[in-house]
Amino acid sequence: MEITLSVNGEERTSEVEPRRLLVHHLRDDLGLTGTNVGCDTTSCGACTVLLDGESVKSCTVLAVQADGHDVTTIEGLAATAAGDGDGDGSAGAPLHPMQQAFHAEHGLQCGFCTPGMVMAAVSLLDENPHPTEDEVRVGLEGNLCRCTGYHNIVRAVLAAAGEEVTA
Amino acid sequence: MSILGTRVVRVEDPRLLTVGGTYAADVDDPRLAGAIHATYVRSTVAHAEIGAVDLDEARAMPGVVDVVAGDEVDLPPIAGVTNEAMRRPYLARDRVRFVGEPVAVVLTERPEQGPDAAEAVVVDYAPLPAVVDPCDALADDTVLFPEVGTNLVGAFGTPPTADAGGPDASDVVVRQRIVNQRLAACPLEVRSSAATWDLGRLVLWCSTQNAHGLQHAVAAAYGLDRSEVLVVTPDVGGGFGAKIGGHPEDILLGWLSRRCGRPVRWVETRSENMVGMVHGRAQVHDVTIGGRPDGTIEAYHLSIVQDAGAYPNMAAFLPRLTRTMAAGTYAIPTVTSDARVAVTTTTPVASYRGAGRPEATAAIERAVDLFAAEVGLDPAEVRRRNLVPRFDEPHRTASGATYDCGDFPAALDRALAAAGYDELRAEQRRRRAQGDRLALGIGLSTYVEVTSGPRAGSEFAEVEVRDTAGGDGVEVVVATGSSPHGQGLETAFAMLVADEMGVPLDAVRVVHGDTDQVARGVGTFGSRSLQLGGSAVRGAAAEVVDRARRLAADLLEAAPDDVVLDTAAGRFHVAGTPAVGRTWADLVAAAAAGDAGDGAALRAEHDFSTTQPTYPFGAHVAVVEVDTESGDVRLVRHVACDDAGRVLNPLLAEGQRHGGIAQGAAQALYEQVAFDADGNPLTTNFADYAVVSAAELPSFELVDLQTPTWVNPLGAKGIGESGTIGSTPAVHNAVCDAVAHLGVRHIDMPTTPERVWRAIRAAE
Incomplete structure (x- = not known):
C-alpha cells in the first residue's frame, strides 16, 4: 500500500506491507533509528513517538494507520521547539526544553529508553503542564528504564515543567 | 579550581x-551491505533428546538463504566454567537442556521473513524429565550430562560443626532457608550483533560490555589469532553483567557469514532475550546464626546451592564471591560457608548487577534481622553491637576478604539519622497500637562489597595529543579498555584528562570498544572502570604531561625539572617566569616537526594494575507500607548512604546509585524468573516479568560519605553495584518488619501481595 506521512515536518511517501508496524517503517524504511524497539508486548515504551502531537507506542500502530498524519520522532523534536520548520532536528537547532532538562538533570544513562521516554514526557506535559511528582510517575508508567531508577527522569520532567526540583 | 569532584553534565x-x-541494530557500515538476517530456532521443551530435524520445509520459505542445524556446526562446543566436561554446543545436538536453547538457525534476506521460516523447522523431541530446582538436581535423579554422570558442577567448603566454633554452639541459634530468586537483567536493548569477513579478518559488531574479552573468546572459538578478529562495540543499551563476553548466538554469526559468503545480522526479540540471555542470582541459602541473648553474634554459617542453569557459565564462579563476602560488615569470630553448584534444565545463569555479592549481603542481613527478632532487640542496635569498627588499615575478615578501609558505623548512623529512625519506629508503634490497616515497615541493611574483582586486575589507557584539523587548538584522544554503556565514562575520563593536562573538557575525545582502535583492554563490569580504567587514563595523561614538559624544556632552553604546567592556561613555562611559555598546540607542532629529538609524538600508554580490590560499603533504610488486608506493599521511602571512596563526579555516582537501588528494590518486591515443573518458562516478556516502573518507586534520599581508598591514585571504589547490594535486603527486611507484629517471621523474595497475604493469614 502507498502511504504518505509527514515525518518531522517532511512528506514521506512509501510503499508498505499492510502488516508493517510504524516503528519498523520509521527505522527500516525511513532510516530514523533514534526510535528503538525494546519489547514485544507494548510494555517498554522505547518506541514512543508523537502522532499528531500525542504520544503513541509505534510498535502498536500500523504504518498504514499513520497515513496522512504527522509523526514526530526524537530526530525532529528539537526542531519543533526551535520552529525552524525543516523538522530534521539539525542545523544547530537547540535542544527541546525536555531534551535540555534530561541533559541537565542526568535523566539518561545508556540512552536506549531515552527517545521514547522524552517523547512520552513531552506528551505528558502537553496534557498536564504542571504535574505533581506522582502524576509524572504514573504518567510515565508505560515507559521502562533499567538504568536511572527513574529518579532523575522524574526530576527532569518536573524541571521542564518549570517546577522547583529538590533532593 | 579543579574540575574533579564537580557535577559535570555528560558529554554523551x-x-x-x-x-x-x-x-x-542501527549500525550502518558498508561492510554490512547486503547482509542476511539470522533467526534462531529455539527449543520448546526443557529437556529432550533430539531426533530428526527437518529443514526442508523451512528452506522453501520466502527469502530463505540457508538453514543450519546443530550437526553441521564444526566449531568446538564451549567448555563449561569449573566443569569443562559440561560443554555447550552453539546449536544443540543430540539433546536440548532448556527452553530457548538454539537448535537451528535460519538465514533470510529480510528480517521479517525469519520468524516465518523458523516456524517451519520441524524438530523431533523425545522428552526427558525436567529438573528445575537446583536442590532437586543435586539428587541426580535426572542427569543433564550423562557422560559426566552428575549434575554437580562443583562443591566448595564444608558445613560447620559445633565443636569447631560453629553457630550451633551458641546459646541462641537461628536458622532460615532463604531463596535468592532468579532474575533477568533486562537491559532495554536486547542482544544484537552482526558479523562479516573483511580482508580475511572476522569483524563482529556486538552489544557487549567487553570488546577485548569477546575478541579473545571469538579468536579461541575459531582457532584464529587475536589480530584476525576485530570486535566493535557500538552503543550498548545496558548490560548489567549479562552482556559480559558474547553469547553463543553472537559468536556463531562469523561461522554463518563464512558459510553463506555474506554479512549476517542478528537482533533477538524480547521474548527470546528472556529465555536466551543469561539470568542472574538463583541461589538457595541456608543460614545459621548463633550468638548471645545480649545481641552479640558469635558465629555464622552460609550454605549455598547455586543454580547454574543448563550449562555452567559464570554461575559456577558466583558462590566464590558470595562466600568471600559472607561476613558482611560484622566482626563475627567464626564465619564459615559451603557451596554446591548444580545444573538444571533452565536458562544458564551468570552475572547480574552485583554477581554473587548481593546474595551474600541479602543472606547475612536477613539473618541478622532474624537474630535480632529472636533476642528481642532492635535491628539497629544489634548491628551497632556487631559492626567492624572504623578501620584505616586493611581488615582481614573471617570469610577471607581483606577490606581496604571503611567506617561502617558512620554509614549506619548517617542513614538512620537521615531517615529519622526513632520517629519512624514511633510511627510504627502508633499504627500497630491503632490496628492500622496500613502497616509501616522499616528495614535496614549495612553492606560491604568487593569491586574490581576478587583479585582486582588491570585496565589499559592511551592518551595522545593531536593537532585539530584546521583549528589552532589541540585534541586529546583517550583510548580506553573500559567499555562504557551508560556509566558516563566518556565524561569521567574527559574530566580526569582536563584536570591533569589543563585542556578544555570538550577538547577530549574518548575512544572505546573497538579492538583496532584500543590496543588492549578488559572492559566494564564488576564496578571496575573508574578505579582501574580511570587510574589508567590518569597515568597515561601524566606521562604525556611529562613528555611535554621535557619537550617544552628543550624549547625554553631550561631544565625539565624547572618547567611547570599551568593547568588553568594549558601552558608550560619555567617556574617563576610565566610570561614565556609554550601551549599544547606549540608542543604538538614542535613534536610534529621533529623537535622532540626522537620524533616521539605526545602519546603515552599506561596499564594500571593492582591485586587489591576495593570494598565500597554503606547502609540503607527502607520504609514500606503493607496493606495487611490485600498484602500489597509500597516502598514509600528509601534512604541510602553509599561510600565509594572519593567521588569524581557526584552526578554520575548518584545516577549509578539510583539505578542500583531501583533494581535492588525490585528484586525484593517484584521480580522473579519462574518456570513450571516441566521447565516451561513463565516470564517470557515484559508483560509477565515485573520490570519496575516509575509508578512503583519513590524518589530516593541519598546520604554522602566518602572514605577514600589507598588502593588507587583516585581514591575511588566502585559504585555501579552498591545500590543494588544495599537496597535489596533493606527493602526485604522492611516488608518482613511491617508484618512482624502479626506473627510473620520471614517471607521470601519477591514479597508479592500474594506471598505477603498468605504469610499474614498463615500466622493468624
Whole structure:
C-alpha cells in the first residue's frame, strides 16, 4: 500500500506491507533509528513517538494507520521547539526544553529508553503542564528504564515543567 | 579550581538526546551491505533428546538463504566454567537442556521473513524429565550430562560443626532457608550483533560490555589469532553483567557469514532475550546464626546451592564471591560457608548487577534481622553491637576478604539519622497500637562489597595529543579498555584528562570498544572502570604531561625539572617566569616537526594494575507500607548512604546509585524468573516479568560519605553495584518488619501481595 506521512515536518511517501508496524517503517524504511524497539508486548515504551502531537507506542500502530498524519520522532523534536520548520532536528537547532532538562538533570544513562521516554514526557506535559511528582510517575508508567531508577527522569520532567526540583 | 569532584553534565548526552544512540541494530557500515538476517530456532521443551530435524520445509520459505542445524556446526562446543566436561554446543545436538536453547538457525534476506521460516523447522523431541530446582538436581535423579554422570558442577567448603566454633554452639541459634530468586537483567536493548569477513579478518559488531574479552573468546572459538578478529562495540543499551563476553548466538554469526559468503545480522526479540540471555542470582541459602541473648553474634554459617542453569557459565564462579563476602560488615569470630553448584534444565545463569555479592549481603542481613527478632532487640542496635569498627588499615575478615578501609558505623548512623529512625519506629508503634490497616515497615541493611574483582586486575589507557584539523587548538584522544554503556565514562575520563593536562573538557575525545582502535583492554563490569580504567587514563595523561614538559624544556632552553604546567592556561613555562611559555598546540607542532629529538609524538600508554580490590560499603533504610488486608506493599521511602571512596563526579555516582537501588528494590518486591515443573518458562516478556516502573518507586534520599581508598591514585571504589547490594535486603527486611507484629517471621523474595497475604493469614 502507498502511504504518505509527514515525518518531522517532511512528506514521506512509501510503499508498505499492510502488516508493517510504524516503528519498523520509521527505522527500516525511513532510516530514523533514534526510535528503538525494546519489547514485544507494548510494555517498554522505547518506541514512543508523537502522532499528531500525542504520544503513541509505534510498535502498536500500523504504518498504514499513520497515513496522512504527522509523526514526530526524537530526530525532529528539537526542531519543533526551535520552529525552524525543516523538522530534521539539525542545523544547530537547540535542544527541546525536555531534551535540555534530561541533559541537565542526568535523566539518561545508556540512552536506549531515552527517545521514547522524552517523547512520552513531552506528551505528558502537553496534557498536564504542571504535574505533581506522582502524576509524572504514573504518567510515565508505560515507559521502562533499567538504568536511572527513574529518579532523575522524574526530576527532569518536573524541571521542564518549570517546577522547583529538590533532593 | 579543579574540575574533579564537580557535577559535570555528560558529554554523551547531546547525541543520545537528539538522534539516539547507534546500537548494534542501527549500525550502518558498508561492510554490512547486503547482509542476511539470522533467526534462531529455539527449543520448546526443557529437556529432550533430539531426533530428526527437518529443514526442508523451512528452506522453501520466502527469502530463505540457508538453514543450519546443530550437526553441521564444526566449531568446538564451549567448555563449561569449573566443569569443562559440561560443554555447550552453539546449536544443540543430540539433546536440548532448556527452553530457548538454539537448535537451528535460519538465514533470510529480510528480517521479517525469519520468524516465518523458523516456524517451519520441524524438530523431533523425545522428552526427558525436567529438573528445575537446583536442590532437586543435586539428587541426580535426572542427569543433564550423562557422560559426566552428575549434575554437580562443583562443591566448595564444608558445613560447620559445633565443636569447631560453629553457630550451633551458641546459646541462641537461628536458622532460615532463604531463596535468592532468579532474575533477568533486562537491559532495554536486547542482544544484537552482526558479523562479516573483511580482508580475511572476522569483524563482529556486538552489544557487549567487553570488546577485548569477546575478541579473545571469538579468536579461541575459531582457532584464529587475536589480530584476525576485530570486535566493535557500538552503543550498548545496558548490560548489567549479562552482556559480559558474547553469547553463543553472537559468536556463531562469523561461522554463518563464512558459510553463506555474506554479512549476517542478528537482533533477538524480547521474548527470546528472556529465555536466551543469561539470568542472574538463583541461589538457595541456608543460614545459621548463633550468638548471645545480649545481641552479640558469635558465629555464622552460609550454605549455598547455586543454580547454574543448563550449562555452567559464570554461575559456577558466583558462590566464590558470595562466600568471600559472607561476613558482611560484622566482626563475627567464626564465619564459615559451603557451596554446591548444580545444573538444571533452565536458562544458564551468570552475572547480574552485583554477581554473587548481593546474595551474600541479602543472606547475612536477613539473618541478622532474624537474630535480632529472636533476642528481642532492635535491628539497629544489634548491628551497632556487631559492626567492624572504623578501620584505616586493611581488615582481614573471617570469610577471607581483606577490606581496604571503611567506617561502617558512620554509614549506619548517617542513614538512620537521615531517615529519622526513632520517629519512624514511633510511627510504627502508633499504627500497630491503632490496628492500622496500613502497616509501616522499616528495614535496614549495612553492606560491604568487593569491586574490581576478587583479585582486582588491570585496565589499559592511551592518551595522545593531536593537532585539530584546521583549528589552532589541540585534541586529546583517550583510548580506553573500559567499555562504557551508560556509566558516563566518556565524561569521567574527559574530566580526569582536563584536570591533569589543563585542556578544555570538550577538547577530549574518548575512544572505546573497538579492538583496532584500543590496543588492549578488559572492559566494564564488576564496578571496575573508574578505579582501574580511570587510574589508567590518569597515568597515561601524566606521562604525556611529562613528555611535554621535557619537550617544552628543550624549547625554553631550561631544565625539565624547572618547567611547570599551568593547568588553568594549558601552558608550560619555567617556574617563576610565566610570561614565556609554550601551549599544547606549540608542543604538538614542535613534536610534529621533529623537535622532540626522537620524533616521539605526545602519546603515552599506561596499564594500571593492582591485586587489591576495593570494598565500597554503606547502609540503607527502607520504609514500606503493607496493606495487611490485600498484602500489597509500597516502598514509600528509601534512604541510602553509599561510600565509594572519593567521588569524581557526584552526578554520575548518584545516577549509578539510583539505578542500583531501583533494581535492588525490585528484586525484593517484584521480580522473579519462574518456570513450571516441566521447565516451561513463565516470564517470557515484559508483560509477565515485573520490570519496575516509575509508578512503583519513590524518589530516593541519598546520604554522602566518602572514605577514600589507598588502593588507587583516585581514591575511588566502585559504585555501579552498591545500590543494588544495599537496597535489596533493606527493602526485604522492611516488608518482613511491617508484618512482624502479626506473627510473620520471614517471607521470601519477591514479597508479592500474594506471598505477603498468605504469610499474614498463615500466622493468624
